[in-house]
Amino acid sequence: MAQLAGQPILILPEGTQRYVGKDAQRLNILAARIVAETVRTTLGPKGMDKMLVDSLGDIVITNDGATILDEMDIQHPAAKMMVEVAKTQDKEAGDGTTTAVVIAGELLRKAEELLNQNIHPTIIVKGYTLAAEKAQEILESIAKDVSPMDEEILMKAATTAITGKAAEEEREYLAKLAVDAVKLVAEEVDGKYIVDIDNIKLEKKEGGSVRDTQLIKGVVIDKERVHPGMPKKVENAKIALINEALEVKETETDAEIRITSPEQLQAFLEQEEKMIKEMVDKIVATGANVVFCQKGIDDLAQHYLAKAGILAVRRVKKSDMEKLAKATGAKIVTNVRDLTPDDLGYAELVEERKVAGENMVFVEGCKNPKAVTILIRGGTEHVVDEVERALEDAIKVVKDIVEDGKIVAGGGASEIELAIRLDEYAKEVGGKEQLAIEAFADALKVIPRTLAENAGLDPVDVLVKVTAAHKDKGATIGVDVFAGEPADMLERGVIEPLRVKKQAIKSASEAAIMILRIDDVIAASKLEKEKEGGKGPGEEETEF
Numbered sequence: 089m090a091q092l093a094g095q096p097i098l099i100l101p102e103g104t105q106r107y108v109g110k111d112a113q114r115l116n117i118l119a120a121r122i123v124a125e126t127v128r129t130t131l132g133p134k135g136m137d138k139m140l141v142d143s144l145g146d147i148v149i150t151n152d153g154a155t156i157l158d159e160m161d162i163q164h165p166a167a168k169m170m171v172e173v174a175k176t177q178d179k180e181a182g183d184g185t186t187t188a189v190v191i192a193g194e195l196l197r198k199a200e201e202l203l204n205q206n207i208h209p210t211i212i213v214k215g216y217t218l219a220a221e222k223a224q225e226i227l228e229s230i231a232k233d234v235s236p237m238d239e240e241i242l243m244k245a246a247t248t249a250i251t252g253k254a255a256e257e258e259r260e261y262l263a264k265l266a267v268d269a270v271k272l273v274a275e276e277v278d279g280k281y282i283v284d285i286d287n288i289k290l291e292k293k294e295g296g297s298v299r300d301t302q303l304i305k306g307v308v309i310d311k312e313r314v315h316p317g318m319p320k321k322v323e324n325a326k327i328a329l330i331n332e333a334l335e336v337k338e339t340e341t342d343a344e345i346r347i348t349s350p351e352q353l354q355a356f357l358e359q360e361e362k363m364i365k366e367m368v369d370k371i372v373a374t375g376a377n378v379v380f381c382q383k384g385i386d387d388l389a390q391h392y393l394a395k396a397g398i399l400a401v402r403r404v405k406k407s408d409m410e411k412l413a414k415a416t417g418a419k420i421v422t423n424v425r426d427l428t429p430d431d432l433g434y435a436e437l438v439e440e441r442k443v444a445g446e447n448m449v450f451v452e453g454c455k456n457p458k459a460v461t462i463l464i465r466g467g468t469e470h471v472v473d474e475v476e477r478a479l480e481d482a483i484k485v486v487k488d489i490v491e492d493g494k495i496v497a498g499g500g501a502s503e504i505e506l507a508i509r510l511d512e513y514a515k516e517v518g519g520k521e522q523l524a525i526e527a528f529a530d531a532l533k534v535i536p537r538t539l540a541e542n543a544g545l546d547p548v549d550v551l552v553k554v555t556a557a558h559k560d561k562g563a564t565i566g567v568d569v570f571a572g573e574p575a576d577m578l579e580r581g582v583i584e585p586l587r588v589k590k591q592a593i594k595s596a597s598e599a600a601i602m603i604l605r606i607d608d609v610i611a612a613s614k615l616e617k618e619k620e621g622g623k624g625p626g627e628e629e630t631e632f
């Protein structure tokens with residue numbers, strides 16, 4: 089608020105909050121760091137889990153950075169940018185979400201120290217930008233080329249991705265499922281592999297044990313056939329996918345039908361029956377023997393379909409319809425009258441089977457053999473959910489390696505090597521930016537330090553030892569959190585895709601830089617918004 093000849097000038101509505109310059113920077117950095125601190129304790133194989141309870145009392149127990157932040161309903165704008173870091177990381181690389189957020193937090197902590205030494209934010213931004221670019225180069229140079237279908241490498245990477253997420257006994261079992269699934273869907277194009285993970289469907293069913301989780305070559309639908317008179321099993325299935333209710337249509341307009349005599353009622357019912365019969369006849373005429381319907385199938389339609397020996401399933405999820413279309417080559421038809429034999433898909437077998445006392449429909453030997461399902465089993469809802477997240481990470485990590493054929497050492501080895509090399513680079517650059525690049529280098533050590541801390545080791549001691557070992561033994565020495573000592577991570581089988589590390593540094597530095605550039609936060613008053621939003625219909629009248 090400025091004063092001009094005694095008149096206050098208001099340029100913003102009353103109640104607007106505004107922070108400028110250092111205040112804005114400090115508050116943003118603080119908010120972002122709180123987010124990083126929250127997920128920090130979950131990092132690595134010895135990281136802890138978080139229990140999140142939502143307003144309805146639903147509980148999620150997880151160790152997954154992206155999931156935690158997603159469930160937390162974060163409000164502060166700078167904190168929200170950290171949530172975006174996790175989301176981008178998840179989307180681009182599939183793993184390393186916690187790593188990216190923790191690095192971003194540490195980059196900001198280091199930046200704050202520089203701000204306290206009166207170094208201008210633009211210098212820090214410049215130094216961080218240079219360091220982030222150099223880091224990508226260094227990572228490329230320390231990455232190891234591997235054969236994309238090397239089973240042993242893929243198994244190690246998948247196992248590394250799920251350490252801490254699944255119980256130890258089950259780790260290899262799940263890693264193998266992820267590797268097998270990705271190998272099945274991988275397609276070779278011009279000598280390179282492409283993995284479309286949409287071809288891998290994860291279906292959860294509580295009950296049994298994690299070991300009962302299985303890979304099915306085909307699509308599994310969590311539904312049963314609509315009528316007991318239908319076949320349970322159809323071989324050489326010709327599949328129709330219908331997105332229309334096989335029911336008598338309710339009149340849409342407010343038309344009223346006056347029925348004045350029993351004959352008329354009879355005629356009316358017959359007419360309805362005829363319509364349903366025609367729909368089913370149309371399906372039968374195309375040669376279909378299996379129907380997946382996205383909408384309802386009424387009793388009469390069920391009866392006719394059963395009589396025609398067709399296995400039908402109703403109220404199939406839209407996403408499942410799309411998976412079925414892709415897998416069987418069928419076209420989803422929105423009007424039964426338009427259904428032709430060409431629209432049908434094919435599978436060797438469609439069968440209803442009992443899983444955990446409930447019926448599920450298995451579609452196997454599909455036209456497109458690339459469609460697979462992992463049917464996840466586990467004692468409780470929380471277990472199957474966490475197994476699902478573990479498998480998602482493992483699948484994406486395996487995909488990264490199959491597509492890129494490049495790996496780096498995990499356990500903080502790559503971060504330490506980056507820190508050492510960026511320190512050397514800082515000296516080359518010199519000037520004021522040198523300090524910022526050194527700060528960037530130092531910030532990356534947060535990963536090995538946290539891995540050690542979370543494992544109950546002395547972080548300072550571990551860091552000194554690992555750094556020293558790098559100078560003699562090379563870039564792959566990291567923290568073996570189980571043995572509590574520096575070790576060659578490649579030898580211990582702790583490996584990660586290059587893509588995960590490159591993306592983690594990229595998204596972390598981008599977010600940190602974006603937050604550092606902000607020197608003015610103008611937030612509209614919550615009060616004003618509540619006043620506007622709270623005015624429900626009719627509320628005004630009640631005041632009088």
Ligand SMILES: Nc1ncnc2c1ncn2[C@@H]1O[C@H](COP(=O)(O)OP(=O)(O)O)[C@@H](O)[C@H]1O
Pocket residue numbers: 130131132133135151152153183184185186187188248249251252497498499500535539567568569570582584
């Ligand atoms: N056996 C292991 N020993 C040491 N570090 C490991 C081991 N397994 C995984 N890690 C490290 O744990 C980190 C990943 O932890 P994780 O909790 O999965 O977080 P993120 O969400 O970042 O993937 C990586 O730095 C990885 O190298």
Ligand SMILES: [Mg+2]
Pocket residue numbers: 183184185249250481
């Ligand atoms: Mg991980």
